[in-house]
Amino acid sequence: MKKFLSKYVLNLANLFFVLTILCFLLPSRYAAEMRGGLKSPLAFAVVLVAVEILFLSQLANSKKARAVKDVTASVHIFLFAWEFIVSRLNLLPYIFVPAPENVFDIFVSDWRTILIGFFSSMELILAGLFLSVVSSVILGTLVGYNKRLTNAVYPIAKALSTVPALIYTPYIVLIMPTFKLASLTVIFLSIFWGSFMGAINNTAFVEKKIISAAKVLNLSTPTIFFRIIIPFNLPRYINALPIHLATSLMTLTVAEMLGADTGMGYYVRVSLNYANYTKAIAGIIFIGFVVTVLNIAIQKAKKHLVKWNY
Known part of the structure; x- marks a missing residue:
């Protein structure tokens, strides 16, 4: 059980995956004056879950486990920073750096x-x-x-x-x-x-x-x-x-x-x-x-x- 937890659960990739999901519960300061505001996080959440499923499926290969963890952790850290800094804190100009919810919603609407x-x-x-x-x-x-x-x-x-x-x-x-x-x-x-x-x-x-x-x-x-x-x-x-x-x-x-x-x-x-x-x-x-x-x-x-x- 301990080995299973250390391999599949307790790692940096999963930590930032959970943190990004939890960001959706925080109040957003994304610019209210932007036309359309902040889109639904559904498309972004689907991407996060897809990355996580792919990550867990690749962990079975012990030879690639470390590399897979490092790559996935890098992806989740980037997505977390993007979500937290832009969608939640609104620290960057929304015109040039749009929220991830809005970007991934494009794949649904367009x-x-x-x-x-x-x-x-x-x-x-x-x-x-x-x-x-x-x-x-x-x-x-x-x-x-x-x-x-x-x-x-x-x-x-x-x-x-x-x-x-x-x-x-x-x-x-x-x-x-x-x-x-x-x-x-x-x-x-x-x-x-x-x-x-x-x-x-x-x-x-x-x-x-x-x-x-x-x-x-x-x-x-x-x-x-x-x-x-x-x-x-x-x-x-x-x-x-x-x-x-x-x-x-x-x-x-x-x-x-x-x-x-x-x-x-x-x-x-x-x-x-x-x-x-x-x-x-x-x-x-x-x-x-x-x-x-x-x-x-x-x-x-x-x-x-x-x-x-x-």
């Missing part, structure tokens, strides 16, 4: 617009990510397999990869006939060069004796590429996906803020244009949530699809 923007952004991100990764892996493997091609192409790719995609994003959005094509181009270029160089380098990591054995067996070059080199490096490609995902989302968000009429970045831009910082913060939180979920999905897929590592 859920349809947020979902439409989510699906619009995901369509572009997944398409651009797939095209850039597949083409860079195949072309990078081809170049890395031939030393002469490597010496000729690698310096050029290295020079091009140093130019951040955010620099030329406004130009691409301007010259492309449609925003969708512009977004795909921006996402593609933001990922391609780095992934292309990674594929060249990864090809060099394949043990020479494996390639030699394949040649002795008289395997064709495409077979060596797609049955030996690329599967051998698959863990490296998957490990790089979270970085590519973050890069693609960042560039797409900038592109949407420049010329889109829907999407997660567009939602934040419009909210900022109308000085609706409550919606803007809700949009930023939603983008962070989406990136986190996609990264977790990538790690889960890696465990099920790739049974080897090095």
Whole structure:
């Protein structure tokens, strides 16, 4: 019983979870002159409970228990400080730092617009990510397999990869006939060069004796590429996906803020244009949530699809 209490109950994460819930019982000094005032804490409470349930479900893994406690404690401390300082004491300007109740209530009142923007952004991100990764892996493997091609192409790719995609994003959005094509181009270029160089380098990591054995067996070059080199490096490609995902989302968000009429970045831009910082913060939180979920999905897929590592 003592072990159960120390593991699941008596910890910093649970303490601040309870303190945040208790804050709802305190009188609020949130600015009465704000239109709409303080919203219902229901949506915020649902988020708190969801975080707590996820936290408790992860504690069963003893290897990750300490890290899970530390991360969850940090989240609950932040939410408690936000609730206590803003919603209860009203110590910060409510226009720029809205109450958490008001921010999370946006997901209830504006859920349809947020979902439409989510699906619009995901369509572009997944398409651009797939095209850039597949083409860079195949072309990078081809170049890395031939030393002469490597010496000729690698310096050029290295020079091009140093130019951040955010620099030329406004130009691409301007010259492309449609925003969708512009977004795909921006996402593609933001990922391609780095992934292309990674594929060249990864090809060099394949043990020479494996390639030699394949040649002795008289395997064709495409077979060596797609049955030996690329599967051998698959863990490296998957490990790089979270970085590519973050890069693609960042560039797409900038592109949407420049010329889109829907999407997660567009939602934040419009909210900022109308000085609706409550919606803007809700949009930023939603983008962070989406990136986190996609990264977790990538790690889960890696465990099920790739049974080897090095």
